[in-house]
Amino acid sequence: xxxxxxxxxxxxxxxxxxLSTVHKALTGKPGVSxxxxxxxxxxxxxxxxxxxxxxxxxxxxxxxxxxxxxxQWQEYFDELKTGMEKEIALLSxxxxxxxxxxxxxxxKTDELCTQIKNIGADLIIVCSSTFGLSKxxxxxxxxxxxxxxxVGGGVDNPGSICDxxxxxxxxxxxxxxxxxxxxxxxxRAAVFTGSLDIAVHKSKTESFIAxxxxxxxxxxEVCETEDNEKTAYCMVSELFKNHxxxxxxxxxxxxxxxxxxxxxxxxxxxxxxxxxxDVFDALREYVKRGIMQATIYQNQEKxxxxxxxxxxxxxxxxxxxxxCDKDPERNVLVSPALLLRANIE
Numbered sequence: 001x002x003x004x005x006x007x008x009x010x011x012x013x014x015x016x017x018x019l020s021t022v023h024k025a026l027t028g029k030p031g032v033s034x035x036x037x038x039x040x041x042x043x044x045x046x047x048x049x050x051x052x053x054x055x056x057x058x059x060x061x062x063x064x065x066x067x068x069x070x071x072q073w074q075e076y077f078d079e080l081k082t083g084m085e086k087e088i089a090l091l092s093x094x095x096x097x098x099x100x101x102x103x104x105x106x107x108k109t110d111e112l113c114t115q116i117k118n119i120g121a122d123l124i125i126v127c128s129s130t131f132g133l134s135k136x137x138x139x140x141x142x143x144x145x146x147x148x149x150x151v152g153g154g155v156d157n158p159g160s161i162c163d164x165x166x167x168x169x170x171x172x173x174x175x176x177x178x179x180x181x182x183x184x185x186x187x188r189a190a191v192f193t194g195s196l197d198i199a200v201h202k203s204k205t206e207s208f209i210a211x212x213x214x215x216x217x218x219x220x221e222v223c224e225t226e227d228n229e230k231t232a233y234c235m236v237s238e239l240f241k242n243h244x245x246x247x248x249x250x251x252x253x254x255x256x257x258x259x260x261x262x263x264x265x266x267x268x269x270x271x272x273x274x275x276x277x278d279v280f281d282a283l284r285e286y287v288k289r290g291i292m293q294a295t296i297y298q299n300q301e302k303x304x305x306x307x308x309x310x311x312x313x314x315x316x317x318x319x320x321x322x323x324c325d326k327d328p329e330r331n332v333l334v335s336p337a338l339l340l341r342a343n344i345e
Contacts, residue, residue, distance in 0.1 A: 006047035014043050020313060063315050065098040065308070066121035068112070068137060070128075073227070075280040076254050076300060080127060080152065083304025096312055098125075103136065112140040121146060123311050126160070128152030128200075147314070151307045152300075153200030161314065164307040166298045167333040168200045172207030174338045175250040175275040178294050180215035182273050187217025189248040190239055192259060194227040204252040220246060225255050232258035240268070251276045256295065260286040279339060287344050295344070297337045306332050 012022045017036075024032045025040035032040075067084060069077050081100060088098045099119045103112060116124065124146050126137055141148050153165035180187055189212055193201045209219045220243045225232040232255040239246060249272055251259050256276030260283070263272055269291055276283060276295040286292045310332060337343075 006044075006049040008049075010047055011040060011043050011049060014047070015039065023316070061095065063094075063096040063312060064120050064122050065096070065125055065311055066116045066119045066123070067098055067100045067125045068127060069100055069102055071102045071104050073254060076278060077127060079300040080304040083301035084125075084308050085304075086301070087305040087308035091308070091312055094312065094316075096308075098308065107136055109136050109139040109143070112136060113143055116140065116144055116146075122315055123147045123149065125149045125151055125307055125311060128198075149307055149311050149314075151303060153198070162310055162330060162332060164303055164310060164332040165200055165334070166303065167335050168203035169207040171252065171277070171296050171298070171336045172204040172209075172250075173211045174296055174336065175252070175294075176208045176211035176215060176217075178275055178338055179248045179250065179273055180212065180217060182293065183217075183248055185247070187212055187215065187248050188243070188246055189217060189219045189250060190221045190223065190243065190246050191219060192223045192225055192232060192235065192249065192251040192253070192255060194253045194255075195224050196222070201252060208250055208252070217248075225253070227253050227255055229255055229258045233262055236262045240266075247272060249274045252296075254278050256292065257282050257286070260291045264289070264291050279344060284344050287339075287341050290341075293340070295339050297339045299334055299336065303334045306334060 008019055008022050008026075012019050015022075017040075021032060021036065022040055023029070025037040026044065065088075067081075069081065084098060088096060099121075101112070101115050101119075121144075124141055124144070126141065126148055128151070148160045150160040150163045151165065153163065153168060176189075179189060189208075191205050191208055193205050196202045196205060205222055209222075212219055221239060223232070223235040223239060225235060232251075236249075236259050249259060251274070254277060256274075256278070259274065260276070263269060263274065264286070274292045276286075276292050277298065278300075279295060279297050283292065283295060287295065
């Protein structure tokens with residue numbers, strides 16, 4: 001019986017370190033100390049590790065990424081796409097390409113599978129999608145049996161190897177602290193979110209509620225808008241009917257514009273302190289006019305860049321060594337920033 005050849009996994013297991021660290025140490029790439037590099041080389045020699053030249057030849061082939069995006073909410077996804085395109089351009093010498101596949105409520109599983117097969121994808125990046133699209137996306141990724149990265153913290157994808165998203169708990173805390181410091185009286189808040197069935201929305205909401213409470217305030221209502229602008233506008237109207245003493249609102253998704261419009265149209269600017277989410281032209285104007293006092297910038301461009309970088313590193317290790325465990329960084333979090341009028345202008 002032929003003796004099993006030692007692998008990178010064996011080296012990583014012996015030293016209790018990640019595959020990425022072993023890969024960097026053996027290939028002379030930066031990010032590893034000289035002491036660790038020598039340790040990895042020593043164990044590799046001890047185990048009789050031999051470089052798989054056939055696999056390394058495979059690694060030099062072009063890496064193809066299929067990026068699935070919903071066709072709506074372009075204010076959010078355009079910036080995410082920009083970040084991905086910039087990172088792909090930066091890695092162009094490493095032979096990596098990305099093709100963006102836009103889906104709608106009418107997209108069928110067979111159609112999506114055909115598009116991804118035509119790309120010759122090595123990995124699928126799924127950007128956050130609505131519940132209506134999630135079934136189609138899951139069916140396609142399951143059928144194709146390709147590694148999946150999830151970006152943006154949308155509908156759960158149990159088979160994803162790596163999730164790259166905004167630090168949702170920090171977003172909620174930033175909003176709560178700003179409102180508590182600004183209002184300085186009994187904070188009576190409401191939260192507008194997409195759906196508590198989406199992990200990132202739930203996390204932002206729970207973090208906000210807990211932080212407001214620890215700051216001595218209270219959250220009177222949570223409004224789930226399903227990220228629908230018309231629904232959000234109707235809900236803010238009902239909110240003021242049910243809770244006329246509301247003095248703070250946190251909008252944790254991109255429906256801030258509807259809430260701003262209602263507040264301006266009904267002369268509530270002096271009554272309510274509002275923190276929104278994201279930065280695009282319409283929201284900039286509301287901040288400049290003082291309708292919205294601050295917004296949480298989710299830095300979608302950086303999220304997109306991180307997703308491409310981690311996908312490349314994952315596939316590079318997998319192709320070089322003929323196999324790969326789950327990415328050592330299962331959850332990659334990008335820190336949000338609180339923007340005020342001065343930052344936005």
